[in-house]
Amino acid sequence: MSNLPGGLRSLPIGGGTVVIDGSIRLALPAMPRGYADAQLDDTAGISRSEFLHRAGFHFGVRARASHPAPVGTLGFGLWNDPFGFSLGLGGFARKLPATPQAIWFFYGSPPNDMGFGKPAVTGGWKAATLRSPRLPSLFVAAGGMLTLMLRPLRKVQAALIRTATGRLEAEEARLPFRLDEWHAYALDWTVQGATFQVDGEVVLRTSVVPDGPLGFVTWIDNQFAVVSPVEGLRFGVLPVPEPQYLELQDLTIEDTPAPRSSSLRDSVGGRGTGRS
Template structure:
């Protein structure tokens, strides 16, 4: 399924000189303004119709403009659990869902994106989330109860409950992200294998399909700390930032080519 481009005002996604090469760039600006450049293949379909299930492979080369960019960036598969595509024209309205993902994910220090204290929640990660599909009635109740999450004692209870339902695994990746590196994800029913320049990180967790492919860079942060503190927002950029990718392989197992 081909990628679609989604950007906020001033951001840009440009194809490279050869097929499968892209440069995603967001402009400088103050906090309080969301800036995003994204490629995906799921924005206009219902979550149940997302295109991917195992076996699946994503293999690419990538680099970014600076090592400690404010916000997040990455590439992989997820179920868009918070319907972040609602800001784009033509996006499908969806209820929130529990997270399912397998991706290489960078999170600046303002983020804390883990329900467990024994797993890394910031910096550059190979990360997997595995959650069940919940009934619509429970998802609707969760959306209505979200304001209670701003009360730390309630948030701590909810965080503990989510830790029992949402399984996760992550590995800290120690590379110079401003240099070209080769990244590969192999998603199977029995788990996910991540590779960085041939170095292997494996988990037995396999996200619940279906998922969509996403490649993005933005200035957003979200944090759900063990203390129960919940915070989210957007961060300032003093200069433009970019993510460049060169697709090597994207398809079913080892059959299809990007």
């Protein structure tokens, strides 16, 4: 794995693989049960306060998936690793839970249902930002457990989810681009807001951005998550009928100093890989 971009580490779980050979291929095997994840991130072994990326961030990549509608979830961008483990259910705890912050390109196959914008994009391929109020970790953990325990009381659970998601700020845009075709994706996050582009076309521009610092992640897995006032709260894994992958080329991650109050935001040097 010596050809990984600087600062990134690979996290294969449950048969997932990360192969670097000119391009970066994150792949899952066919599997009737169980959880698998193929992931790169730069959040391992550090606290959230040490994450590398704030406003003044640029990300670019050419990407395609093996299928137009892969099973599970995939994507690339920034998040705060809110659950303290890998993106999916097979990870291991590293941090106390936190309210989610994200700015990324995200895909979820059915039955994934996590749309928080107005209007919400509950599934499929989208550009999205998510900003949550900061709450103590113990409060977040207790609230999550209580919500799960209330699943038999669907109306009570729905009311609790409606209250919680009503405090979120989010912007989402559905992407009408085939996942199994090569496209160029770019994300710019500044103190004024965020701009998402696909093939040089702006697909989402918003002033709703998360609190930093955040960590970079790109992945493909076979999980699903439902967080909905209608469908409730549930998580699980999906069978993968045949091998599937997410392939990346020309991955570029750049951080530029940007003002925050009277000081400068933390920054790190640009990092990237190119096609051979």
